[in-house]
Amino acid sequence: MEPKLLRNMLTSLASTSRLAVELLLKIQTDSEDSDDDIDSSNVYDMRLLVAFMDMLTTVERCFWARETSTEWWDHIVLQAWDDEQWLQNFRMRKATFMGLCEELAPILRRKGTRLRAALMMEKRVAIAIWKLATPDSYRSVANQFGVGKSTVGIVLMQVFSAINRILLRRTVTLGNVHDIVTGFAQMGFPNCGGVIDGTHIPILAPAYLTSKYVNRKGYFSMILQALVDHHGHLIDNNTGWPGKVHDTCIFRNTGLFRKLQVRRQNAHCDPWRPHLPFMLWLLKPYTGSLDSSKEQFNNRLSWWSVLLAI
Structure with missing residues (x-):
């Protein structure tokens, strides 16, 4: 040299x-x-x-990490909790959680360094699921799992990115249209290709445009609009709209709406395609004075909320 x-x-x-x-x-x-x-x-x-x-x-090296405890996760959750406790806290059974970890392992698994051991992949997924399943703050989650507050934020981004890359396109799919229509027909809804509705996800008050996020029920939220098949499986979703926005406005601004409009214009190419009232392919419950048949229809429809027909 x-x-x-x-x-x-x-x-x-x-x-x-x-x-x-x-x-x-x-x-x-x-x-x-x-x-x-x-x-x-x-x-x-x-x-x-x-x-x-x-x-x-x-020279003796000084580590910057504060002392924390992982006793709760390592010895209580992983070893002592039964399926009921997993369902109550993580919204899934332990077997489902472990299956999710196996799916995400190719992206989330890390190697340790000379300074510190890598955070276990199962623990990373658990932190993300716990944050999604509870209203806990970053500080509370960090104390619960024995990690730093900034680590919680990093882990969330890593797990969400892995889910989007590995699971989203495989899980949220249109499925077999003919099977879905047949399934809904057996339930009393002929010519139906899916059910759509919105749900409010509670959030903390944002720092900007606060009033836009107050929904009709009086709390801050973001809206998830989901389309499901006859089994209740997601086949399309849209999220991120402020809680004050009406479901109709959200639906008209989704890619799903634009695609259905284009397909509706080309309906003559598909002879089995049904024609239903209200935009020709969207059906809502009856309103006003109802006879017995309309009441029965609304009762069946109430648990699906809004029916999206092909």
Whole structure:
């Protein structure tokens, strides 16, 4: 290595450590007192290298992480909780949770470093699911799992990204249209291709446009609008709208609405395609004075809320 390059590199390293600076000054003073002018440069470089190597191997390192406890997760949740407790707290059974971890493992698994061990992949998923299933703050979740508050935020982004990349496109699919129509027909809704409705997800008051997020029930929320099949499985979803926005406005601004409008215009290409009232493909409950048949229809429809027909 070139002496000048070595000197510059070690000097740069020295600038980051008070102890290293003291070593550098001491060695430089010793070198200036040396009578050997011919080899003084090489001796100086070698002393620098030896001194720094000795410093790096002997100085006691201080870890910046505060002491935390993982007893609750390691020994209570993983080993003692039964399925009922998992359902109450994580909204899923332990077997489902472990299956989810296996699916996300290719992206979420990490290797430890010399400074600290990597956070276990199951624990990362548990932090994300717990935050989704409860109204707990980042600080509360961090204390619960024995991690830092900033770690909770990082883990959430990592888990959500993994879910989007691995599970979203596989889970939220249109499915077999003919099977869905047949399934709804057996339930008393012929020519039906899906059911759509919105639900309010409670949130903390945002820092901006606060009034836009207050829904008709009086609390802050964001809206999830979901389309499901006859089994209740998601086949389309849209989220992120403020709680004050009406369901109709949200639906008219979704990609699903635009696609259905285009398909409706091309309905002549599909002879089995049904025609229903209200925008020709969207059916809502009856209103006003109802006879027995309309009441029966509304009762059947009430648990689906709004019926989206093909």
